Amino acid sequence: MMMMFRGTRLLLLCISALLALLLVGPSAFAQCAMCKASLAGSNNAFFIRNFNIGVLVLLVPPVTIFCSIFIVLRRHKMKDEHSDESDRPES
Numbered sequence: 001m002m003m004m005f006r007g008t009r010l011l012l013l014c015i016s017a018l019l020a021l022l023l024v025g026p027s028a029f030a031q032c033a034m035c036k037a038s039l040a041g042s043n044n045a046f047f048i049r050n051f052n053i054g055v056l057v058l059l060v061p062p063v064t065i066f067c068s069i070f071i072v073l074r075r076h077k078m079k080d081e082h083s084d085e086s087d088r089p090e091s
Contacts, residue, residue, distance in 0.1 A: 035055075039048050 035051070039051060042048060
């Protein structure tokens with residue numbers, strides 16, 4: 001029964017995150033005002049493409065750090081749940 005509740009809660013969380021992403025999506029594709037102004041003044045498509053790739057490359061370390069912390073916390077929580085189950089007396 002508890003696993004069913006977790007699955008439902010996880011599904012609800014994923015749906016709400018997707019909805020939030022869709023609502024904020026168009027503004028998430030823009031750079032800061034200064035970056036956008038400097039790119040708008042440039043007619044060099046190669047520079048614009050490389051700039052956008054650079055922004056994505058700079059996004060990789062924070063996402064990696066966040067995911068690593070999330071995975072460590074999740075494993076720690078799962079380890080605690082398994083130890084709680086083994087500590088229960090059998091009836």
